[in-house]
Amino acid sequence: MSACLPIILGVFTLIYTIQQNQIAKDNRLQDERQANEIRQQNIYDKYLEDITKYKSDGNINLEIIRLKTLNAFSQLDIQRKRSIILFLYDIGFIHRNTTEKERLRLDGADLTGVKFIRSSTFHCQLDNIYLSGILASNIIFSHCRMWYANFDQALLINAQFINCSMSYSSFVSADISQAKFIGEANNAERIDFSNSKLIEMYMSLPMRNANLTNTDTFNSQIIFSYNASRVNYFLNTRLPNGTFSIIGTSQLIQDGSAETEYQKYWLQRSGYNAVEQSNESEQIPDAIDGKSYFKLFFNSRAFQDINVRHCSLFIDSDNAWFNLSAYLACPFSQHRKDITNIYLRFYDENLIGIKTEILESNYNQTSFKYQYLTERILPHTRQISVFIGTIMNNSTLFTNINNNSNYTKPYCLIDDMKFNIFKNIL
Numbered sequence: 001m002s003a004c005l006p007i008i009l010g011v012f013t014l015i016y017t018i019q020q021n022q023i024a025k026d027n028r029l030q031d032e033r034q035a036n037e038i039r040q041q042n043i044y045d046k047y048l049e050d051i052t053k054y055k056s057d058g059n060i061n062l063e064i065i066r067l068k069t070l071n072a073f074s075q076l077d078i079q080r081k082r083s084i085i086l087f088l089y090d091i092g093f094i095h096r097n098t099t100e101k102e103r104l105r106l107d108g109a110d111l112t113g114v115k116f117i118r119s120s121t122f123h124c125q126l127d128n129i130y131l132s133g134i135l136a137s138n139i140i141f142s143h144c145r146m147w148y149a150n151f152d153q154a155l156l157i158n159a160q161f162i163n164c165s166m167s168y169s170s171f172v173s174a175d176i177s178q179a180k181f182i183g184e185a186n187n188a189e190r191i192d193f194s195n196s197k198l199i200e201m202y203m204s205l206p207m208r209n210a211n212l213t214n215t216d217t218f219n220s221q222i223i224f225s226y227n228a229s230r231v232n233y234f235l236n237t238r239l240p241n242g243t244f245s246i247i248g249t250s251q252l253i254q255d256g257s258a259e260t261e262y263q264k265y266w267l268q269r270s271g272y273n274a275v276e277q278s279n280e281s282e283q284i285p286d287a288i289d290g291k292s293y294f295k296l297f298f299n300s301r302a303f304q305d306i307n308v309r310h311c312s313l314f315i316d317s318d319n320a321w322f323n324l325s326a327y328l329a330c331p332f333s334q335h336r337k338d339i340t341n342i343y344l345r346f347y348d349e350n351l352i353g354i355k356t357e358i359l360e361s362n363y364n365q366t367s368f369k370y371q372y373l374t375e376r377i378l379p380h381t382r383q384i385s386v387f388i389g390t391i392m393n394n395s396t397l398f399t400n401i402n403n404n405s406n407y408t409k410p411y412c413l414i415d416d417m418k419f420n421i422f423k424n425i426l
């Protein structure tokens, strides 16, 4: 017994020391937590105080407010971030139905994991909330009313919208992959999902009247309503099984037939001569389509840019081809090698040229001839510039000028130009 006592005392001392160390450690952590809490509360209070003062003074510089807000978000916890969003909403800074000048943009604001959950004290009425460009993976909205909400360009991976009423909301160019739309009626009416990613998204009710232009729904669990009054709009859409919906094949060149005032859509290239439009009184030959056509002289050049972002998904799938067609002629030239051409330049997202294609008239083409060109569109193409012009033998021009004849300047003709994108089924 007497031999045991020191051992017991020793064990006791050891346990006591471990306990004391743990208590000291707990206290230290508690102190750190408190300090952090106080620091966050100070940042939060100062932020609210500043913005309220700007607002009451009428001294609203949205760029400064934006920087202050992003700075606050980078330091605060999710509860305080949520409070700031509700504060900004309440004072009208993040409403979709204001003008762009009056609206605070929160692009890049980190709202990851923030929760907006309706409760007895919080009604979550967020109609028209404007949260374009936020970074908000795992964000949760539960039992909220958010008609006309705007989440354009936002990153919302694995977001949850539980029993939310959100008709007419907008997710243009947003990433809502793996998100969940769970719950009751009105959950998903007339939402604009164009250009957005809905990969592996889940929606418990059928999707209705949504805009799915260029939307990626690959591997999603979405049921599309085929009720006649509730059909969704599919164009260049990647469907859940990986296939594509109808691909837009409509004419992408604006006024390719010289029928409107052509300067409306065509720009003159600097350093080149103008392209002209024929008028009926002087017109020989007749136009192929409508009443007039383009007249292109020596060194004439005009262009227009076609934006193909609305079918970027399809283009990047590497199945996209284009067809360019037009009627071309050079009846009023004096050199058999004078030609007219349509020159296509393909650009990527950064406007770096990645491909060039040319459709040309033949030599000695004195009357209109239908010509076309069909080629693959390279993935990553985002813009296509269409140039119309001529390659004329210089001597033709000089000959005419020197002869001082009554022969008007030689020119070539283009009419009924069409550019379509289509799916190559081979």
Ligand SMILES: [Ca+2]
Residues within 6 Å of the ligand: 257, 258, 259, 287, 288, 289, 290, 291, 292, 293, 415, 416
């Ligand atoms: Ca025409």
